[in-house]
Amino acid sequence: MAVQERRYTVAEFEQFIELPENADRLFEYIGGKIVEVVSNTYASAVAARVNYWISHYVIQHESGHVTGADGGYVVAGERYIPDVAFVSKARQPQLDRPYCPIPPDLAVEVLSPSNNPRAMRLKIANYLVAGTVVWVVDPDRKMVEVYTPGQAARTIGIDETLDGGEVLPGFTVAVKEIFPV
Numbered sequence: 001m002a003v004q005e006r007r008y009t010v011a012e013f014e015q016f017i018e019l020p021e022n023a024d025r026l027f028e029y030i031g032g033k034i035v036e037v038v039s040n041t042y043a044s045a046v047a048a049r050v051n052y053w054i055s056h057y058v059i060q061h062e063s064g065h066v067t068g069a070d071g072g073y074v075v076a077g078e079r080y081i082p083d084v085a086f087v088s089k090a091r092q093p094q095l096d097r098p099y100c101p102i103p104p105d106l107a108v109e110v111l112s113p114s115n116n117p118r119a120m121r122l123k124i125a126n127y128l129v130a131g132t133v134v135w136v137v138d139p140d141r142k143m144v145e146v147y148t149p150g151q152a153a154r155t156i157g158i159d160e161t162l163d164g165g166e167v168l169p170g171f172t173v174a175v176k177e178i179f180p181v
Contacts, residue, residue, distance in 0.1 A: 006112050007032035011151070013079065026070065029079035030119045032041035039069065043112035045180050046139050047083035050108050054086055057111040057164070063097050064105070072099035073107075076126035081089045083137075084108035086167065105167045110137045132168050142179055 008016070016022065026037040039047075047069060055066045065087050065099040072081045085104035087095070092102045106128050109120065120136070124147055127134045133148040142158040148165060154174055156162050164171030 005033065008034055009086075010077065010079075010142075019103075026072075026081055027057075027079075028072075028081050028111065031078070031122050033119075035116075037117060038114040039083075039112045040114075042180070043110045043139055044069070045112045046137055046178060047108070049178045050110070050135075050137060051084045053109075054084060054168070054171070055177065057171045058086060058166055061170075062089075062167075064090075065092065065102075067095070067100075071095070074099050074101050075103045075105050075123075075130050075132065078123075078126060080107070080123060080127075080138045082107035083110040086126070088167075103127065103132050105131075106135065106164075108135045108137060111139065133165060135162070135179065139179065140174070143173055146180075 010029065011062055014036055015026050015036055028035045028037055033125070051066060051068050058066050069081060069083050071085055072079055073085060075159065079099050081115055082104065085108065086106040087104045089100060090105045091105065092100065109123065124134050124136065128147055128149045133149070136145040136147070138146060144156045144162055146154045158175050158179070161172050161174050
């Protein structure tokens with residue numbers, strides 16, 4: 001016997017996250033479902049290191065805004081909270097709250113045990129439709145998958161260098177630098 005999962009509207013999602021008991025919790029709206037964002041210490045440390053390298057570049061170039069795991073974005077009508085994101089000043093002079101209406105130029109998703117593979121695939125597809133470059137960082141396999149709209153996905157290994165492409169021109173970081181020992 002099949003069990004039907006409830007699907008929510010965006011309005012129901014927005015009402016849900018405004019409830020007092022949800023004030024200190026983070027949620028995404030993925031495929032009509034409300035998903036609580038939960039990480040772990042190691043995935044969080046990896047995300048912090050990625051945020052450091054991108055923030056360092058963005059501050060030097062005064063090119064935009066970098067958000068962490070509390071920054072939400074509207075992507076293809078859904079609500080996502082990437083672990084790290086970059087949006088250029090040209091596209092978004094100031095950030096909005098609670099979910100920025102403009103998708104980020106770059107979204108970084110660090111995999112953790114709570115990630116649902118189907119939901120992650122849906123997020124990647126929606127990011128790409130919105131024109132967002134996506135880096136999926138896999139702490140277990142020590143690699144980064146790079147998804148760029150209109151291009152084949154690339155896998156960057158631990159002994160290789162990740163570059164910012166057209167989104168962060170001139171940005172590079174050795175993949176090994178984003179994984180704490």
